Amino acid sequence: MNYIFKRLGFYLIAFVAAVTINFFIPRLMPGDPVQMYMAKLYQTSGKIDAETIAAVEKLFGFSKTKPIIESYFEYVGSIFQGNWGFSFSQYPLTVIQALTRGLSWTVFLMGTSLIISFLINNLLGIVAAWRRGSKLDSFLTVGGQLMANIPAVVLALLISYTFARSEKFGIFPAGYAVTPLFRPANVLQYIGDVAYHAFLPVTCIVMLQLNGIMGMRANMINQLGEDFIAMGRAKGVPEYKLMISYGARNALLPVATTLAMQIGFMLGGSLIIEVVFNYPGLGKVMIGALDSRDYPLMQGILLMSTILMLSANFIADMMLLILDPRLRKQGR
Amino acid sequence: MSALLEVKNLSVDYITLNGAVRAVDDVSFSIEEEQSMGLAGESGCGKSTIAYSLMRLHRPPALIADGSIKLGGRDIIKMGEEELRQFRWDQISMVFQSAMNCLNPVVKLEKQFFEIYKNHGITKNRQEARARAEKLIEIVGIPKERLNDYPHQFSGGMRQRAVIAMALALKPKLLIMDEPTTALDTVVQREILQRVYELKKELKFSILFITHDLSLMMEFCDNVSIMYAGKIVEQAPAQTILKNPQHPYSYGLKNSFPSLHGDIGYMEGIPGSPLNMSRIPRGCRFQDRCFRAQDICFKEVPPRQQRGNDFYDCHNPMGTLTGSRN
Numbered sequence: 001m002n003y004i005f006k007r008l009g010f011y012l013i014a015f016v017a018a019v020t021i022n023f024f025i026p027r028l029m030p031g032d033p034v035q036m037y038m039a040k041l042y043q044t045s046g047k048i049d050a051e052t053i054a055a056v057e058k059l060f061g062f063s064k065t066k067p068i069i070e071s072y073f074e075y076v077g078s079i080f081q082g083n084w085g086f087s088f089s090q091y092p093l094t095v096i097q098a099l100t101r102g103l104s105w106t107v108f109l110m111g112t113s114l115i116i117s118f119l120i121n122n123l124l125g126i127v128a129a130w131r132r133g134s135k136l137d138s139f140l141t142v143g144g145q146l147m148a149n150i151p152a153v154v155l156a157l158l159i160s161y162t163f164a165r166s167e168k169f170g171i172f173p174a175g176y177a178v179t180p181l182f183r184p185a186n187v188l189q190y191i192g193d194v195a196y197h198a199f200l201p202v203t204c205i206v207m208l209q210l211n212g213i214m215g216m217r218a219n220m221i222n223q224l225g226e227d228f229i230a231m232g233r234a235k236g237v238p239e240y241k242l243m244i245s246y247g248a249r250n251a252l253l254p255v256a257t258t259l260a261m262q263i264g265f266m267l268g269g270s271l272i273i274e275v276v277f278n279y280p281g282l283g284k285v286m287i288g289a290l291d292s293r294d295y296p297l298m299q300g301i302l303l304m305s306t307i308l309m310l311s312a313n314f315i316a317d318m319m320l321l322i323l324d325p326r327l328r329k330q331g332r
Numbered sequence: 333m334s335a336l337l338e339v340k341n342l343s344v345d346y347i348t349l350n351g352a353v354r355a356v357d358d359v360s361f362s363i364e365e366e367q368s369m370g371l372a373g374e375s376g377c378g379k380s381t382i383a384y385s386l387m388r389l390h391r392p393p394a395l396i397a398d399g400s401i402k403l404g405g406r407d408i409i410k411m412g413e414e415e416l417r418q419f420r421w422d423q424i425s426m427v428f429q430s431a432m433n434c435l436n437p438v439v440k441l442e443k444q445f446f447e448i449y450k451n452h453g454i455t456k457n458r459q460e461a462r463a464r465a466e467k468l469i470e471i472v473g474i475p476k477e478r479l480n481d482y483p484h485q486f487s488g489g490m491r492q493r494a495v496i497a498m499a500l501a502l503k504p505k506l507l508i509m510d511e512p513t514t515a516l517d518t519v520v521q522r523e524i525l526q527r528v529y530e531l532k533k534e535l536k537f538s539i540l541f542i543t544h545d546l547s548l549m550m551e552f553c554d555n556v557s558i559m560y561a562g563k564i565v566e567q568a569p570a571q572t573i574l575k576n577p578q579h580p581y582s583y584g585l586k587n588s589f590p591s592l593h594g595d596i597g598y599m600e601g602i603p604g605s606p607l608n609m610s611r612i613p614r615g616c617r618f619q620d621r622c623f624r625a626q627d628i629c630f631k632e633v634p635p636r637q638q639r640g641n642d643f644y645d646c647h648n649p650m651g652t653l654t655g656s657r658n
């Protein structure tokens with residue numbers, strides 16, 4: 001329990017730090033976002049009165065008159081209340097509304113890729129270590145190494161051009177998460193359509209993560225050299241059990257710790273993937289926000305990414321807690 | 333008494349990038365029923381390598397290159413995988429050198445006992461296994477409730493005792509203890525060993541006791557084998573090694589430990605350092621460090637002087653060969 005509280009405390013601090021950075025960045029940038037918005041508003045509607053200015057300032061949490069500390073606490077308060085302001089570029093929409101759709105696709109894309117790559121990497125890592133020195137091992141080792149060194153953009157473009165855009169093999173869609181204007185007859189059809197669209201981006205992310213094989217292989221080899229494996233063998237535990245419940249079970253512990261870090265890389269990588277595959281995730285929303293200098297939306301996305309990262313970390317922590325009894329009964 | 337374990341011409345190699353290193357070279361010895369045999373020698377001389385061979389636990393890069401190991405007439409070297417699996421722990425069990433680290437960290441002690449029974453077809457019933465485990469663990473002085481705990485919740489000494497209890501679970505014929513108590517303080521050490529020897533009387537098994545603590549060995553072993561650089565250079569009853577060792581290395585080893593019964597006596601080390609196993613010289617392996625070395629020691633491998641079960645390999649031994657009890 002102690003462990004959980006410690007971790008939760010850490011997450012709270014990390015979150016507040018992210019919120020703080022988020023608060024100051026736009027204020028440090030040249031130009032005043034409110035002024036910019038006003039200019040835009042002026043172009044479209046032609047007239048602006050003091051009331052509108054006050055309303056806009058309130059909306060965006062920007063004020064020339066209030067002391068910065070006061071606005072900081074107001075900002076933090078509103079963040080925790082779920083009031084993240086309005087999007088400049090998609091005005092009547094709030095920031096949260098503007099990023100929810102993208103967020104859900106990104107979570108879907110990353111979650112799927114993560115699960116698949118977790119399974120693939122660890123299974124192959126286990127097998128490579130168990131058959132250490134075999135042809136299969138060398139193949140996986142070299143292959144994993146190779147994948148780790150291909151830049152995300154290159155692989156994404158390669159896959160996209162070959163399997164989505166080329167005449168011959170372009171059997172997959174070149175964009176979107178679902179077929180536009182498609183009216184699925186039932187849930188299955190909808191799921192099928194989503195899977196069809198997600199296939200290439202997911203494949204691409206999973207391939208980029210293949211170097212995880214090496215990590216698991218190394219952990220596994222370490223574990224296999226441990227004395228409790230020899231003792232297990234001496235006790236008469238069958239080989240497959242030694243591999244799974246002795247070796248792999250223990251080798252997974254460090255993997256769970258690096259999982260969170262992996263999610264960080266993925267989040268960064270997914271931006272590129274989403275752009276190349278024209279996938280309507282958070283990355284695309286981010287590009288849109290950058291294009292239109294939609295500061296509140298950018299802030300919102302950064303904040304949301306932070307929350308994603310921290311949640312992923314928390315899940316990894318919980319996994320570790322389940323897997324490793326040494327963490328469970330601390331202070332006993 | 334008849335021989336329980338018979339090891340003949342055992343050689344074990346470690347395959348390294350610079351070729352094979354023979355860590356155990358043409359070693360023969362035997363252990364009789366209910367006998368306690370000590371195996372002593374400096375770090376790296378190959379003691380654990382022998383122990384692993386007896387259960388055929390070696391994995392690459394280690395490899396049993398030659399020899400036969402017979403327990404009760406069955407050749408362990410010739411066994412198939414499944415036969416071997418069933419043989420291990422049932423006939424020979426081992427308290428590993430690092431008993432502290434040889435329990436699976438993510439499995440409760442109770443289950444680690446259960447695995448032994450399950451994998452040897454004793455019982456698949458958790459309750460029955462639990463009852464057996466409780467009995468064993470209380471013998472070594474651990475409260476039975478502690479079976480619900482994970483290894484990290486035990487002290488080093490308790491883990492060691494837990495492993496000893498496990499090693500006795502199937503009433504093996506031979507118990508190997510590879511420096512079972514090095515990490516413990518001397519009081520606990522003796523206490524644990526005494527318990528093991530009480531059990532030995534009750535369950536009538538043989539012991540191969542590996543240590544470089546000669547005083548402990550003299551106290552607990554009937555016979556002692558002294559090992560140097562992959563070879564057993566002398567074998568004799570403990571008292572003989574203590575009072576009248578023949579091989580200069582045995583003599584040096586004996587003198588590098590404080591005397592048994594309190595009189596601090598004089599204590600000296602053996603000059604030089606253990607032999608580099610990838611550069612074995614012509615003649616006797618101990619030549620560079622031996623204070624009795626003669627010309628012949630640099631030319632010819634010393635012949636074995638055998639008397640009954642006892643022997644030593646030396647051109648210029650310490651004194652007359654004392655008799656053994658057989």
Ligand SMILES: Nc1ncnc2c1ncn2[C@@H]1O[C@H](COP(=O)(O)OP(=O)(O)OP(=O)(O)O)[C@@H](O)[C@H]1O
Pocket residue numbers: 346347348353355373374375376377378379380381382393394429544609
């Ligand atoms: N995996 C390995 N690869 C290469 N050489 C090894 C390996 N394991 C052991 N050796 C070598 O084999 C020799 C014997 O090692 P072993 O572990 O049997 O010694 P030991 O007598 O048990 O020593 P200690 O008292 O320190 O436990 C040593 O010289 C060691 O360097």
Ligand code: SF4
Pocket residue numbers: 579580581616617618619620622623624625626629634645646647648649
């Ligand atoms: S054979 Fe020679 S060098 Fe070797 S131990 Fe005997 S006296 Fe010493």
Ligand SMILES: [Mg+2]
Pocket residue numbers: 379380381429510
């Ligand atoms: Mg050893």
